[in-house]
Amino acid sequence: MAEGSDIAARMVRLEADNTRLRRLLDEAGAPDGLRHGLRDTMAMLRAVLRLSAETADSVENYATHLEGRLDAIARVRVTADTFGEVNLHTVISDELMIHLIREGEQAALDGPAVRLRPKAAQLVALAVHELCSNAVEHGAFGLAEGGVEVRWSVDGATPAGxxxxxxxxxxxxxxxxxxxxxxxxxxxxxxxxxxxGAKVDLAFEADGLRCTVRFPLTPRVGHVVDETDFEENGEPG
Structure with missing residues (x-):
């Protein structure tokens, strides 16, 4: 009962904060895009809090994982607020670095330059965070020789790709x-x-998990850009 009461209290406080933020943005005449982005982020935070509580097998498990999930969403929100979109490579490499997995050492990343819209970037960051956490606790990252290869491609055969x-x-x-x-x-x-609208295939192979995610790059999700549009840090130039 105590755990349920604590989760309910968190949800009430979060909703109250959401209401205050919406009111302040309305009073300040904030752009529609900013208000829409806030609504998306707050909705995702509520979903994370609720699902984390429903799937946790203990209070300790809930507390241990919740902070990392919220941080994953917040990091992407900061980048999106600055640049409008988020580089897919940056989303993945940042999440790996949080778990001390460095590109060029335990991680290999390869794919075209793709910019994701804020909501899509937050979802992808959350998914990568969960894959990283699972690999640390149960998979390859728990072993000295373990690593990960993350590769992506875009099929332009369909209108959206x-x-x-x-x-x-x-x-x-x-x-x-x-x-x-x-x-x-x-x-x-x-x-x-x-x-x-993603399709996800999970294969539990002899040397570790293989997760394949496919989704259409519609305008509300993201798009491929020219490599020269990015600075060395992976964000738009």
């Missing part, structure tokens, strides 16, 4: 499907599908 992203862990000892559907599985199998 379809992005295919493959997360492939290497050097692992092999893991099986989880005994229960936790928060990470819900993000991968439900949230991405509902919000982005």
């Amino acid at each position: 379809e992005l295919t992203l493959v997360w492939k862990e290497t050097g692992g000892a092999g893991i099986g499907p989880p005994a229960r559907q936790g928060f990470g599985m819900q993000v991968l199998t439900e949230m991405l599908s509902y919000e982005l």
Whole structure:
């Protein structure tokens, strides 16, 4: 009961903060885009709080994972507020770095320059965060020789184009499907599908997890850009 009361109290405080922020933005005459972005972010935060509570098997598990999930969303929101869009490479590399997985060492990233709209970027960041956390706790990142290859491509055959992203862990000892559907599985199998129209395939291979995500690059999701449009730090020039 205490845990349920605590979650309910958090939800009430979050909704109250959301209402105050909307009122302040309206009074300040903030642009529609900013207000819309705030609504999307707050809705996602509410969903994360609720699903984290529903899928956690203990208060300790809930507290341990919630902060990382909220941070993943917040980092993308800051970048989106600055640039309007977020570089897919940056989303992935930032999440890996939070888990001390460095590109060129334990991680290899490769794919065209893709900019994601704020909501799509937050969802992808949350998915990558869950993949990283799972690899640390159960997969390849828990082993000295473990690593990950993340590669993505865009098929331009359809009007919008379809992005295919493959997360492939290497050097692992092999893991099986989880005994229960936790928060990470819900993000991968439900949230991405509902919000982005994504199709997700999970394969539990001998050396680690392979996760393949496909979704259309519609205007509200993102688009491919010329490599020269980016500065060295991966953000728009």
